[in-house]
Amino acid sequence: MTPSAAALLRWYDRHHRDLPWRTPPGQGTRAPDPYRIWLSEVMLQQTTAAAVAPRFQRFLARFPSVEALAAAPEAAVMEEWAGLGYYARARNLHACARQLAASGGFPRDPAALRALPGIGAYTAAAVAAIAFGAPVVPVDGNVERIVARVFGVAEPLPGARSRLAALAQGFLGQAAARARPGDFAQALFDLGAGVCTSRRPACALCPWRAGGCAAEARGEQDSLPRRVAKRARPHRHGAHFLLADPATGRILLRRRPPGGLLGGMLELPGTPWRTAPWERNEALTHAPWPGLPWRLVPGTAAHGFTHFTLDMQLYAAALPAGPAGEAARSACRAAAGWEWRPPAAAAAALPTAMRRLLDLAAEDGTLPRAEPLRPAEPGAAAARRRTVRSGRNTGPRRPERP
DNA sequence: AACGCGGGGGT
DNA sequence: ACCCCAGCGTT
Numbered sequence: 241m242t243p244s245a246a247a248l249l250r251w252y253d254r255h256h257r258d259l260p261w262r263t264p265p266g267q268g269t270r271a272p273d274p275y276r277i278w279l280s281e282v283m284l285q286q287t288t289a290a291a292v293a294p295r296f297q298r299f300l301a302r303f304p305s306v307e308a309l310a311a312a313p314e315a316a317v318m319e320e321w322a323g324l325g326y327y328a329r330a331r332n333l334h335a336c337a338r339q340l341a342a343s344g345g346f347p348r349d350p351a352a353l354r355a356l357p358g359i360g361a362y363t364a365a366a367v368a369a370i371a372f373g374a375p376v377v378p379v380d381g382n383v384e385r386i387v388a389r390v391f392g393v394a395e396p397l398p399g400a401r402s403r404l405a406a407l408a409q410g411f412l413g414q415a416a417a418r419a420r421p422g423d424f425a426q427a428l429f430d431l432g433a434g435v436c437t438s439r440r441p442a443c444a445l446c447p448w449r450a451g452g453c454a455a456e457a458r459g460e461q462d463s464l465p466r467r468v469a470k471r472a473r474p475h476r477h478g479a480h481f482l483l484a485d486p487a488t489g490r491i492l493l494r495r496r497p498p499g500g501l502l503g504g505m506l507e508l509p510g511t512p513w514r515t516a517p518w519e520r521n522e523a524l525t526h527a528p529w530p531g532l533p534w535r536l537v538p539g540t541a542a543h544g545f546t547h548f549t550l551d552m553q554l555y556a557a558a559l560p561a562g563p564a565g566e567a568a569r570s571a572c573r574a575a576a577g578w579e580w581r582p583p584a585a586a587a588a589a590l591p592t593a594m595r596r597l598l599d600l601a602a603e604d605g606t607l608p609r610a611e612p613l614r615p616a617e618p619g620a621a622a623a624r625r626r627t628v629r630s631g632r633n634t635g636p637r638r639p640e641r642p
Numbered sequence: 643a644a645c646g647c648g649g650g651g652g653t
Numbered sequence: 654a655c656c657c658c659a660g661c662g663t664t
Contacts, residue, residue: 284659291650292659325648328661360661380659398643429659438657439653473655501647546647592649 242410243390243452245417245424251447252427257434259289260296265423272422274346274371275306281363281370282333286326289433295324309334310341318504319589327505327591331498332358348372361405370422377408377417378425382432388465389436392454396466404465475549479523480510480597481534482556482606485569491586491607492528495577501545505591506579513550523555528578529568532557537604541596554597556606583607 253265261280263272279299283292299320303309309317314334321330335357340346346367347353354364361379368374377383384397387404395403411417417424435442443449443456455461483492493506511518511526524530534555541552559565572578581589587598602609 281659286658286660288658362660366659
């Protein structure tokens with residue numbers, strides 16, 4: 241039997257999450273602001289609501305409207321996005337804002353939304369349903385998981401994706417779902433976030449228990465949805481350089497190329513990232529000024545990307561006084577995309593992988609410790625300490641030559 | 643269809 | 654150590 245949309249909405253009216261971008265359910269509420277819905281949906285792409293909430297507020301304070309966002313320089317948007325990951329989202333968000341400002345606002349039609357930069361099938365449906373009440377069901381990871389369970393779909397992801405999406409649209413056959421498309425979508429998200437979770441789903445709390453869910457009826461809720469096995473994540477190695485200017489207290493940063501990994505973000509200058517670790521002399525050929533007395537900072541910094549783990553070593557040096565320092569300073573100034581920034585400003589603008597290098601330098605006393613990206617929450621601080629400690633204890637992958 | 647693209651929290 | 658999250662764009 242098909243799970244009841246009305247039952248899910250009743251559950252949502254009682255148990256919905258309160259989130260900064262959300263219009264609470266019920267009649268008489270103000271219409272949602274499409275800008276806030278769009279911004280939240282882009283931030284929520286592959287990013288948890290807990291991580292998004294504080295960043296959403298901060299972004300909105302800095303860029304309060306489509307027009308304000310469109311008028312901002314791209315570098316300011318990238319900096320505001322630092323630490324959120326998937327930086328193409330920020331570039332597309334900015335490009336989309338400029339299109340919207342030029343065309344006079346948001347289209348309401350899902351197909352027209354889908355054509356905008358950074359808006360795919362999911363986000364188009366989410367904005368159309370939540371901001372405009374269009375009768376569509378946005379299908380994200382939560383919805384795929386819920387649908388696979390309630391309909392007992394055994395085919396593994398990602399192959400089952402189109403089938404699951406079609407089954408999700410089938411809810412619109414029920415009048416209750418058609419009457420409140422935005423709330424129905426958010427009800428599915430909240431069910432997925434709090435009840436029909438990826439591991440150990442809380443079936444006892446589910447409005448679709450007992451008759452609404454094929455997986456629960458068969459005791460298969462822990463094994464659905466199935467997924468095809470993915471291969472192990474390899475390691476790559478890099479060496480980066482922390483060059484300080486004692487005269488100004490600033491450190492040298494470099495802007496990465498606009499596309500690809502960490503595209504358009506700042507970094508500490510470094511070697512390419514490759515399979516084999518870097519010997520000292522080989523690494524130093526990539527230093528911004530190879531002739532300086534570079535000192536290897538003890539330990540390594542590690543950072544996990546989607547498809548590989550990066551292990552980084554850090555070399556530190558300071559510009560010497562006098563003509564030699566001035567020569568290095570002017571050479572680095574002449575290179576395109578190089579900038580000197582105070583360490584605190586650098587930390588705020590750098591992606592997390594690069595912040596790990598600053599953390600490593602701070603443990604060593606080379607730099608003052610950077611402010612955490614977000615205020616500490618229970619559990620978060622412990623997790624951060626674990627990461628730092630693991631970085632320190634990993635040690636150089638290959639011992640220094642005596 | 644497969645792959646590249648961050649980062650964090652839960653288990 | 655691994656999983657997965659309010660996915661999108663490119664090839």
